[in-house]
Amino acid sequence: MDFDFAAEQPKLVQLLIGVAAFLVVVAVILLLVDRAPMRRRAWSHATILLLPALALLGIGLVVPAVRTTLLSFMSGDGRDWVGLDNYAWMFTQPEALTVLRNTLIWVLLVPLLVTTVGLVYAVLVDRTRFEPVAKSLVFLPMAISFVGAGIIWRFVYAYRADDQDQIGLLNQLVVSMGGQPQQWLQEPPLNTLFLIVVMVWIQAGFATVVLSAAIKGIPAEIIEAARLDGASPVQMFFRVTLPSIRSAVIVVLVTQSIGTLKLFDIVRTMTGGQFDTSVIANEMYNQAFRYGETGKGAALAVFLFVLVTPIVIYQIRQRREVR
Amino acid sequence: MTTLTETVARTRAVTAPQRVRRRLTSRVASAVAIVIAVLWTTPTFGLLLSSLRPEDQIKSTGWWTFFSDPQLTLENYQEVLFGTSSSSGQMMSFLINSIVITIPSVLLPLALSTFAAYALAWLPFRGREWIYIGVFALQIVPLQMALVPLLSFFSQGVEVFGLQVLPGWELEGSARFVQVWFAHTCFALPLGIFLIHNFMAELPGDLMEAARVDGATHGTILRKLVLPLVGPALATFGIFQFLWVWNDLLVALIFAGGTAETAPMTVRLAQMAGTKGNEWQRLTSGAFVSVVIPLAVFLSMQRYFVRGLLAGSVKG
Numbered sequence: 001m002d003f004d005f006a007a008e009q010p011k012l013v014q015l016l017i018g019v020a021a022f023l024v025v026v027a028v029i030l031l032l033v034d035r036a037p038m039r040r041r042a043w044s045h046a047t048i049l050l051l052p053a054l055a056l057l058g059i060g061l062v063v064p065a066v067r068t069t070l071l072s073f074m075s076g077d078g079r080d081w082v083g084l085d086n087y088a089w090m091f092t093q094p095e096a097l098t099v100l101r102n103t104l105i106w107v108l109l110v111p112l113l114v115t116t117v118g119l120v121y122a123v124l125v126d127r128t129r130f131e132p133v134a135k136s137l138v139f140l141p142m143a144i145s146f147v148g149a150g151i152i153w154r155f156v157y158a159y160r161a162d163d164q165d166q167i168g169l170l171n172q173l174v175v176s177m178g179g180q181p182q183q184w185l186q187e188p189p190l191n192t193l194f195l196i197v198v199m200v201w202i203q204a205g206f207a208t209v210v211l212s213a214a215i216k217g218i219p220a221e222i223i224e225a226a227r228l229d230g231a232s233p234v235q236m237f238f239r240v241t242l243p244s245i246r247s248a249v250i251v252v253l254v255t256q257s258i259g260t261l262k263l264f265d266i267v268r269t270m271t272g273g274q275f276d277t278s279v280i281a282n283e284m285y286n287q288a289f290r291y292g293e294t295g296k297g298a299a300l301a302v303f304l305f306v307l308v309t310p311i312v313i314y315q316i317r318q319r320r321e322v323r
Numbered sequence: 324m325t326t327l328t329e330t331v332a333r334t335r336a337v338t339a340p341q342r343v344r345r346r347l348t349s350r351v352a353s354a355v356a357i358v359i360a361v362l363w364t365t366p367t368f369g370l371l372l373s374s375l376r377p378e379d380q381i382k383s384t385g386w387w388t389f390f391s392d393p394q395l396t397l398e399n400y401q402e403v404l405f406g407t408s409s410s411s412g413q414m415m416s417f418l419i420n421s422i423v424i425t426i427p428s429v430l431l432p433l434a435l436s437t438f439a440a441y442a443l444a445w446l447p448f449r450g451r452e453w454i455y456i457g458v459f460a461l462q463i464v465p466l467q468m469a470l471v472p473l474l475s476f477f478s479q480g481v482e483v484f485g486l487q488v489l490p491g492w493e494l495e496g497s498a499r500f501v502q503v504w505f506a507h508t509c510f511a512l513p514l515g516i517f518l519i520h521n522f523m524a525e526l527p528g529d530l531m532e533a534a535r536v537d538g539a540t541h542g543t544i545l546r547k548l549v550l551p552l553v554g555p556a557l558a559t560f561g562i563f564q565f566l567w568v569w570n571d572l573l574v575a576l577i578f579a580g581g582t583a584e585t586a587p588m589t590v591r592l593a594q595m596a597g598t599k600g601n602e603w604q605r606l607t608s609g610a611f612v613s614v615v616i617p618l619a620v621f622l623s624m625q626r627y628f629v630r631g632l633l634a635g636s637v638k639g
Contacts (some may be wrong), residue, residue, distance in 0.1 A: 004407070008416065010497040011423045011585075018427035018504060026434050034542035042446040045541050049446070050454065053439035053512050057461060060509020064472035065464050071471065117359065124356040134356060136625075138363045143621035144614050145570030147589045151596055151610040152370045155603065167385045167603070169369060201363065206632060213633055233352075262465050265572045265589075269596050281573075284467050289577060294471055301467040312463045 072298035086299035098276050099283045102192055111256035113200045118207020126215055139205035150269030153198045157184040188276035198266050207252045214248035254315045261307055280304050374399055374607035381603045399608035413583050414609050421587040423500055428507035428568045436515030441545050444523040461513040470577055477502045499585045503578045507568050515560050522556035559631035562624045569617050588613040
């Protein structure tokens, strides 16, 4: 059990180098800005301050995005042009179609479930004594990595043959109600739903916080007026609360759709995309970085981009309206 | 006065038959709220409790057995953190990697975004609007679009029409951290610039003008005037970026590789879940180690996190 701390030293040296580099960059930029002549047109200042960020954006995002688009029309090794072959593969081959179907299930269910749970919870705990604690409890999973959450839930779904004690909570519940233990993650198509539960578990806190803030923003007069008119709690919810927080609900739906489309970690940690559970982002990783099929991976990435773009544009518009 | 008494009278009239019903619904409501809260905390609690149980018990009985047969040990943590055999977690190494990856990956985008946001918000130059819109639009690009070419940029350099323009970086050993920092910094900039710019643009223009009339340079204004004022925005972006980098799996898998030399804890946990899927004593304790630090940061800075969420900072 002797852990060799000395072997870790190069990392710490590297960290010091990194932090030193950071300090040098900041110092140089500030120094250059101080030295540059003050004029009304601030070209020199703007260049000094903007150039590092713009250069990194160019190298790290713009150029790669263009190259990925080109790669999606090329063969796996990136040498020959193959036209639309990669896209044809994506929309015709059964294994790729399963991936697209799963992604569709995810993107339909997750935003809906997250918003519903978050909204119900936010309304129920609103203005109660235990509100802060209650919200924190649901909110905590947001700090947990998808990988960590994946392990937490694999443990919940853990399976033991029915002659042994169950160690997974779900199977224990099933057994104690007289059922047979199941391999929850191995039986399509239900296993995708069990993965979706994990995502909902992580994201519900986000919905709760955003929607709860919106609920608190409803003018007190409106609530008071409705109450005086004798509205029941259910009527209050559908006639007053929901219409007043419509834009916040849309924000949650939209951000969840984007996040779900790009989802990778949960599927990778819990099933590795086996048993028909793969989604676009996971398949993209497999094709591009495990099977060496860069072309197919690139096509999947481009398709992801195409799916995300309209949602983001809608989100931007929506946000402008809210302002 | 009359309106008030009227109101009171009406309220009373309404509540008499409704009071019972309302109390009932509030009972149901509380019950539903409690069920949700329990559902949301039990899985994590089960993990924590399991990580503290002896190995043979974790593998043979459920964690709820603890309540009838309480046995706790720290041995799993000892083993997963400091064990030296390759089958143990070696998590300490990966924990250090996570720290080495995270610190520069938070600091660099924080500084570069601040500079860029200041230029875009307060420097008068032509094309400013267009650059801002361009940066903003980059938030659309999913990471997946950048991964393959960026990796080849690191390993093979830049080649244009068969001509080597830039050599590959050829990073070995712990120097590979540099490419992880680089990737995280690039991917963080659109959101960082956007968030900090929004906050900066709302500083009062008179204040800036006054400082400039007094002969302050942009460097001085940025350091002495703007930085203290945008502290909350920096904290918000900082905590987002911290959680993002610490919890990231995809970028680390591709740019940090999979060995104890540079890979962070998330990569190790994903490996363990794949190859040692039934070694629950290591998985539970390992997962809990990786979760504790972000939880602590998160709880102490929740205020900024919530503010960021409400300002619309969600990254892809």
